[in-house]
Structures are given as C-alpha cells and as structure tokens.
Amino acid sequence: MTITTSEATSHTLGGPIRVMVVDDSAVVRGLETRMLEEDPAIQVVASVGNGQMAVQALDRHDIEVVILDIEMPVMDGLTALPELLRKSPNLKVIMASTLTLRNAEVTLKALQMGASECLAKPTTSREISGGTDFRHDLVEKVKALGGARRRALGRAAPTARAGGAVVERKVGALPSLMAQRAQQPISLRPAAEERPDIIAIGSSTGGPQALFTVFGDMRKGGWPSQPIVVTQHMPATFTTILAGHIERVAGVPTAEAKDGDPIRGGHIYIAPGDYHMVVETRGTEKILRLNQDPPESFCRPAVDPLFRSVAKAYGRRVLAVVLTGMGADGSKGGKIIAESGGTVIAQDEPSSVVWGMPGATAQIGACSAVLPLKDIAAYVLRSANKR
Structure with missing residues (x-):
C-alpha cells in the first residue's frame, strides 16, 4: 500500500488528535473549535469555509479527523468527501448536518462513500453554543475516531495534558479502557x-x-x-x-x-x-x-x-x-x-x-x-x- 506524505507524517506523530473544521459559517466554526479545544486531547489545526479549501488544507496540515458540513459554497461536503479520502485514505470524516430529510439522505450517501460518522447539528448557533448533547457528541466522536485511526496505524495515542504539556504514551501503554481491553x-x-x-x-x-x-x-x-x-x-x-x-x-x-x-x-x-x-x-x-x-x-x-x-x-x-x-x-x-x-x-x-x-x-x-x-x-x- 502506498502511504501519502501526509499519512507518513501522521503515522509518526503523537500528541493531540489533529482536527479540521469545515463549515461555511465562521460562527459555527468558532463554536465547534472552542468546544473541541476545551479537551486537551484535541487540537484544531485548520478551520475553513468550503470543501475546496478543505482539500487544499491537507497539503499544509497533518489532519486526522475532519468535521465536514454538507451545504457550502464553491464545493459542498459531498463533493469534497471523495477528494479528501483520495488524498488521505485513512482520514476519518464526520458529516455534520441539520436534521432535514435532504441532509439525512445526503449523509447516508456520504457514509456509503466512506465517511466514518454523522453528527446532528443544531439549527442555530445559539442552539449549538448552549447544547451540551451536541458538545458531548462532537468531542467523543472525534476522540473515538482519532484514537481508532491511531491504533490502526500504530501511532502514539493522545492523553490529557499535564501542566500544559501533552503526555504521550505508545498505544500499548495507554491507560485507557480500550487499551486495557486490547491486552x-x-x-x-x-x-x-x-x-x-x-x-x-x-x-x-x-x-x-x-x-x-x-x-x-x-x-x-x-x-x-x-x-x-x-x-x-x-x-x-x-x-x-x-x-x-x-x-x-x-x-x-x-x-x-x-x-x-x-x-x-x-x-x-x-x-x-x-x-x-x-x-x-x-x-x-x-x-x-x-x-x-x-x-x-x-x-x-x-x-x-x-x-x-x-x-x-x-x-x-x-x-x-x-x-x-x-x-x-x-x-x-x-x-x-x-x-x-x-x-x-x-x-x-x-x-x-x-x-x-x-x-x-x-x-x-x-x-x-x-x-x-x-x-x-x-x-x-x-x-x-x-x-
């Protein structure tokens, strides 16, 4: 199997899970970034407004998980998805969309095309900022998918920061429930x-x-x-x-x-x-x-x-x-x-x-x-x- 430059770099790096947020709303991007970075095991390394910019960002950043909106100008999420996975086949993509029949159809199609997960996004920025369920789902899904990707690649897994620094351990030594199960x-x-x-x-x-x-x-x-x-x-x-x-x-x-x-x-x-x-x-x-x-x-x-x-x-x-x-x-x-x-x-x-x-x-x-x-x-x- 051929590993792209981005994947080869990703394979050797540890630290927080590296995330890209893709949404045409700057407010939503800001809210999601803040929620994610409240967890020390996550770092948002890119925040962009459409699918084309997301594809280009893979050339500049080592990204492990993408939060991908569906409806965006220039290039929408469904169009961007195969391009993202072509450039980085082990990328984990979470489709974020509001609860409409059309978005549900598009999301199911995206899952069949290789997206890893879906996330129901509240309709307004106020609902996003005040929604504890959305915050919990967003963070936990990113951590679960990022951790699974690292285990599959044999990469160092993220742990919480100690005194502002990220404490890294190899997967086999990670004192988590999942690591305990694996042993x-x-x-x-x-x-x-x-x-x-x-x-x-x-x-x-x-x-x-x-x-x-x-x-x-x-x-x-x-x-x-x-x-x-x-x-x-x-x-x-x-x-x-x-x-x-x-x-x-x-x-x-x-x-x-x-x-x-x-x-x-x-x-x-x-x-x-x-x-x-x-x-x-x-x-x-x-x-x-x-x-x-x-x-x-x-x-x-x-x-x-x-x-x-x-x-x-x-x-x-x-x-x-x-x-x-x-x-x-x-x-x-x-x-x-x-x-x-x-x-x-x-x-x-x-x-x-x-x-x-x-x-x-x-x-x-x-x-x-x-x-x-x-x-x-x-x-x-x-x-x-x-x-």
Missing part, C-alpha cells in the same frame, strides 16, 4: 444449540455501512424467516432514511418501529431516533414498544434496553449481533442474553471503524464468536437455519 484475552462461550426466534443487532459509529454489508450478504445467502430488530445510534429523521436504504439493500420489508407494532417474521424493524425500542409479550404475540426513558450510555435509542428485552421475551432463542461502534452500549445487555442461554457475536477490531461496543461485549465474556464483518452474515444464516 485482555477474549473468552468465548458455546453458542446455543437452539435455533433463534429473533435476531437483534446493535451498532453505532460505522454502523450503517456495516448493516448494509451484513444485510446485502444475507440477501445473497437466502433470507431467514426470523424477525430482525436493529438499534443504530442515530437521530430522528436519519433513522427514517436508514430504514429505506436497508430495505433496498436487504430486499425485505423494513421500517422504523411504531409503538405496538406486532413482530413479523422476515421483517426488519429499526429503532427510531430519540426512542428506545424494546420487545414485550402481549398474550401469545410479541410486540414492539417505544419509550423515552432516560438515555443509556448517552444514547437514545440505546442497544442495552433492546437486548435486555429480547432476553426476557425469548430466553435462549436469541441471536444478538454487536457491530462497530464507540462506547460500551450493548455489552451489558449482551451479557444478559448470553446468561439467559442465547448467542451473542461481535464484529472484530480490524474490520470495525471503532471497536468500542463489540470490544466491550467480547471482553465481558458474552460472545460465542468475534468475526470479521464479511463473515457475520454467514454465521447469522447458519444459526437461523438450525434444525
């Missing part, structure tokens, strides 16, 4: 012998691309009869568009869940943004319920409520899949499924955009298999077709 052996448990009655999937950062891959591969192998329930960390509007994209990829009925929906075999149900989705038993049938209970792992929808509910409703007859994502959502629920006799599998680190959720689930001892993304569909189909 721990994974203990696998036997898979359930029974055929599952439901397939539950949880995903976050990098999840849409992973879902498209899994469902596309499953379609080629023959669709299972079981229902599939999916929680992907995404805001409202975006999950509506995601359901439509998945239906086209999978070729089976797919929809955002509605409260009280009966669960039907051969269908895919997506948790809507801002609602936890859970399964309940009503008489002889299983139904989906939506609620706005407090976020879990800073997320709503969250994976853990779904996993807990399927363990309660189906017992041993559950197959759970934890795909790429930051944080540890799904690990506690996955352990409950495993302890109830169900089967849990996770995506492996090399094929994950961020090995947070699947890594936590594997390290907690909940998994029967930890697999590359390309092998997950085959495992699901084998399990679904057990006699």
Whole structure:
C-alpha cells in the first residue's frame, strides 16, 4: 500500500488528535473549535469555509479527523468527501448536518462513500453554543475516531495534558479502557444449540455501512424467516432514511418501529431516533414498544434496553449481533442474553471503524464468536437455519 506524505507524517506523530473544521459559517466554526479545544486531547489545526479549501488544507496540515458540513459554497461536503479520502485514505470524516430529510439522505450517501460518522447539528448557533448533547457528541466522536485511526496505524495515542504539556504514551501503554481491553484475552462461550426466534443487532459509529454489508450478504445467502430488530445510534429523521436504504439493500420489508407494532417474521424493524425500542409479550404475540426513558450510555435509542428485552421475551432463542461502534452500549445487555442461554457475536477490531461496543461485549465474556464483518452474515444464516 502506498502511504501519502501526509499519512507518513501522521503515522509518526503523537500528541493531540489533529482536527479540521469545515463549515461555511465562521460562527459555527468558532463554536465547534472552542468546544473541541476545551479537551486537551484535541487540537484544531485548520478551520475553513468550503470543501475546496478543505482539500487544499491537507497539503499544509497533518489532519486526522475532519468535521465536514454538507451545504457550502464553491464545493459542498459531498463533493469534497471523495477528494479528501483520495488524498488521505485513512482520514476519518464526520458529516455534520441539520436534521432535514435532504441532509439525512445526503449523509447516508456520504457514509456509503466512506465517511466514518454523522453528527446532528443544531439549527442555530445559539442552539449549538448552549447544547451540551451536541458538545458531548462532537468531542467523543472525534476522540473515538482519532484514537481508532491511531491504533490502526500504530501511532502514539493522545492523553490529557499535564501542566500544559501533552503526555504521550505508545498505544500499548495507554491507560485507557480500550487499551486495557486490547491486552485482555477474549473468552468465548458455546453458542446455543437452539435455533433463534429473533435476531437483534446493535451498532453505532460505522454502523450503517456495516448493516448494509451484513444485510446485502444475507440477501445473497437466502433470507431467514426470523424477525430482525436493529438499534443504530442515530437521530430522528436519519433513522427514517436508514430504514429505506436497508430495505433496498436487504430486499425485505423494513421500517422504523411504531409503538405496538406486532413482530413479523422476515421483517426488519429499526429503532427510531430519540426512542428506545424494546420487545414485550402481549398474550401469545410479541410486540414492539417505544419509550423515552432516560438515555443509556448517552444514547437514545440505546442497544442495552433492546437486548435486555429480547432476553426476557425469548430466553435462549436469541441471536444478538454487536457491530462497530464507540462506547460500551450493548455489552451489558449482551451479557444478559448470553446468561439467559442465547448467542451473542461481535464484529472484530480490524474490520470495525471503532471497536468500542463489540470490544466491550467480547471482553465481558458474552460472545460465542468475534468475526470479521464479511463473515457475520454467514454465521447469522447458519444459526437461523438450525434444525
């Protein structure tokens, strides 16, 4: 593989994660820069007003993560994205957009084109400056993606500044939860012998691309009869568009869940943004319920409520899949499924955009298999077709 000059430099540097903010609003750029630089593990090295300037900035700066607006003059975000990735293939790009149907469509397309993550941007600068959720999501996504990129390249990982200086440690010595996980052996448990009655999937950062891959591969192998329930960390509007994209990829009925929906075999149900989705038993049938209970792992929808509910409703007859994502959502629920006799599998680190959720689930001892993304569909189909 050929490494560009920028990437070769990036590979050898440590220190804070180096970020570029791209937005046509100078006010928004300033607010995002201030939020990011409040964390000593992040440094904004470039702030530009359109996609063309962003592409040019890669020649002057060592950039690891880009916050990329969609609607900009001269060159918009969707046009700039492939140019950015061509110049720096290991660049992590977060698409930042307001919650409109058009922006959701464009963002999903960007994720399919190689963007790593999306970020729901408040409509006004006042909402941005006062939004603690936006601030948290912005900082955590940058740190997760920057850290994952450095681990993949074997580069020094960022830590907090001590007395104004950045303390650098090699990845293997980083005293973080992720580094601790990487050093721990994974203990696998036997898979359930029974055929599952439901397939539950949880995903976050990098999840849409992973879902498209899994469902596309499953379609080629023959669709299972079981229902599939999916929680992907995404805001409202975006999950509506995601359901439509998945239906086209999978070729089976797919929809955002509605409260009280009966669960039907051969269908895919997506948790809507801002609602936890859970399964309940009503008489002889299983139904989906939506609620706005407090976020879990800073997320709503969250994976853990779904996993807990399927363990309660189906017992041993559950197959759970934890795909790429930051944080540890799904690990506690996955352990409950495993302890109830169900089967849990996770995506492996090399094929994950961020090995947070699947890594936590594997390290907690909940998994029967930890697999590359390309092998997950085959495992699901084998399990679904057990006699």
